Structures are given as C-alpha cells and as structure tokens.
C-alpha cells in the first residue's frame with residue numbers, strides 16, 4: 001500500500017487533479033496554495049470542476065485524505081505545479097512563482113524527501129535555478145531526491161488524460177526518477193518512461209514546439225495560397241494523399257497557455273540555434289492580424305456594416321480564453337471602430353444567437369464549437385423558412 005504524505009504546491013488546473021488522484025489512492029495530501037479564496041472554496045467544496053474530477057473529489061477517500069491549506073506542511077513528497085507564465089515583452093519565462101514555491105518547500109524539507117517539479121520550465125531550470133535556491137536554504141542535495149515530471153494533460157478531459165497519458169519522469173538521479181515513478185504509478189495507467197531531469201524539461205517543450213512549428217507551416221502556406229488564389233484546404237487534402245505527409249489545416253492563430261509560450265522557453269536558452277522556432281512563433285502571432293485584414297476586406301469601404309464573430313475561446317469545445325486569437329481579432333476590429341459583435345456558445349450561455357443574427361451582414365466563424373455550429377445551422381434555417389435575408393457565413 002502506497003501511503004505517503006504528499007504536499008501539492010499550487011492546486012490549479014494541473015496540481016488539483018494530481019492531488020485528488022493521489023488522495024484517492026490512499027496518500028495523505030495537503031494542497032498548498034497562496035490563493036486564500038481557492039483554498040477556502042476547496043475546503044467548503046464550493047469549486048467548479050469537470051464532472052469526472054468532481055466525482056473523484058466527492059469520494060470518501062478524497063474527503064478523508066485531502067485538505068487544502070495556505071500553510072505549507074511537512075511531507076515525504078512535494079509536487080510543485082505553480083504557474084510559469086511568459087514575460088510578454090522579453091519572451092522569457094517568468095519563474096517568480098516557481099522560485100517562491102521552491103523557497104517555501106526548502107524551509108520544511110527533510111532528508112529523504114522527494115521534490116517533483118511539474119511546472120513547465122526552460123531547459124536546465126532544475127540545475128541552474130532550483131538546485132541553487134535549495135542550496136541557499138541549506139539543503140544538502142545529495143540527501144534529497146529531485147525530479148521533473150512535466151504534465152501533458154488537456155483541460156476538458158482532465159481525468160482521462162492524467163490517468164491514461166504516457167508520462168515522462170526525469171530524475172536528477174536514477175533513484176529520484178524511480179521514486180517519482182512509484183508515486184505516479186498509483187494512478188497513471190499510461191506508459192511511464194524514465195530519463196534525466198534536463199531531458200524531461202526539454203521533451204515537454206519540444207512537444208509543444210513541434211505543434212507550433214507545424215501550425216506555422218500551414219498558416220504560412222495559407223498566406224501563399226491566398227496570394228496565388230489557390231484553395232489551401234483543397235491543396236492540403238491532396239498533399240496529404242502522399243503516404244508520408246500529414247499536414248494540419250491553417251487556422252486563426254495559436255492560443256492557450258502552452259503552445260504560444262513554451263517554444264519561447266527553448267528560444268530563451270539557445271536563441272542562435274532556434275531561428276525556425278522564433279520564425280514560427282512570429283508567424284502564428286501575426287495570424288490574428290492577418291485574419292482581421294481579411295475580415296476588413298468584407299467591410300470594404302462601409303465601416304458601418306454589422307459583423308458577427310463566432311467563438312471567443314482559444315480552441316473549440318473549451319471555455320478558456322487565455323491567449324485567444326479570436327479575442328485578439330475581436331479587439332483589433334472593435335478598436336478600429338467596426339460594428340462587430342462576438343458570441344460564444346460555451347461562454348455566453350445567457351445569450352441567444354438567433355436574437356443577434358438578423359442584424360448582421362456577415363458572420364465569421366473563428367472557433368467552430370460543435371454546439372454553436374449546430375445553433376448557427378438552426379438559426380439560418382429559421383431565417384430561410386421565414387423568408388428573411390440570411391447573413392453570409394465565412395469560415396476560417
């Protein structure tokens with residue numbers, strides 16, 4: 001029976017599911033967070049969670065084994081899952097929260113403890129940043145265990161992803177990796193691969209960079225095709241008949257909390273070796289401006305025409321608007337004085353698309369949530385049946 005005392009530092013999107021699954025498997029888990037409201041809401045069970053996670057939260061084991069606190073506690077294992085955002089101006093990782101969390105852990109660390117970093121970090125952060133902080137607090141690194149275990153889960157399907165995804169565990173020493181693997185095996189059904197800390201740090205960043213660069217490629221091809229009056233989607237479908245080609249489709253840009261950020265963490269530590277990564281980031285970041293330019297062409301000379309943008313989130317089937325290209329497009333057009341409105345079926349649950357549509361000349365679909373596309377189809381059908389003029393629908 002695995003029944004360690006575990007302190008999960010940062011109980012947000014990533015830390016909380018991990019904490020609850022560990023509690024469900026019999027560990028005694030403290031979820032430590034500096035956000036007092038989040039801690040009290042969690043202890044009062046007044047927190048919005050995906051259904052599967054709520055079910056786990058309400059199990060007897062979790063109610064018995066998990067509590068949230070704003071006080072750091074002693075533990076056998078510390079799992080750090082605090083935010084590592086980007087400094088937008090310099091395009092470098094903002095490690096303020098991570099450094100603070102490591103200092104707080106250092107203050108209670110005991111010989112034989114294991115510290116796992118789940119936060120996404122630039123390569124070599126364990127060796128260049130975390131270990132020096134621990135040493136400054138008097139920790140003897142040879143007497144503790146350290147691992148970097150990046151998280152691959154996608155909000156929207158949290159439980160399935162955290163349990164079934166394959167996992168990489170990077171130990172500062174081999175023993176550290178093995179101890180961390182023992183902890184994850186309590187709930188992970190995916191394959192667990194052991195490596196060293198710096199490979200694990202790099203691996204996480206490479207995964208998201210791979211996606212970002214591939215998206216940039218098709219976005220760039222989309223621009224070329226537009227200039228040459230070629231239908232890029234048709235061209236990609238045909239190109240994908242090649243047995244070793246599998247291109248994505250162009251989109252309105254790249255959003256969320258990982259893809260637009262993580263490639264910069266590689267660029268930060270090795271700028272001269274990452275020109276492609278840098279170019280891809282710029283291509284994807286410029287995409288909302290280019291989509292806004294296409295929309296502008298529909299308005300031609302008449303800025304008073306009413307438009308509607310469908311979708312605000314950074315991708316379909318989520319309510320997450322962090323780094324959302326759709327919001328960027330909306331803000332560009334709004335600031336230029338266009339009569340633009342936006343609707344998102346996953347966010348604006350108190351609004352009705354049908355009431356907004358008849359006013360509009362054009363509808364631009366930016367984020368095709370399944371539910372919203374169905375709603376749109378029904379609205380257009382209703383307008384047609386009533387013999388009313390339908391707005392033109394343009395999809396990106």
Ligand SMILES: NC(=O)c1ccc[n+]([C@@H]2O[C@H](COP(=O)([O-])OP(=O)(O)OC[C@H]3O[C@@H](n4cnc5c(N)ncnc54)[C@H](O)[C@@H]3O)[C@@H](O)[C@H]2O)c1
Nearest residue numbers: 010012013014033034035081082084097100101119120151
């Ligand atoms: N959200 C994702 O889908 C995702 C996926 C993979 C990796 N990641 C990475 O996981 C890490 C955490 O991301 P998240 O989405 O869970 O963030 P989040 O903002 O949802 O949660 C982080 C929590 O940490 C708390 N916190 C901040 N500073 C703290 C401190 N010093 N001590 C204790 N608690 C502190 C915050 O109050 C917050 O509740 C980031 O590095 C992120 O890049 C996130």
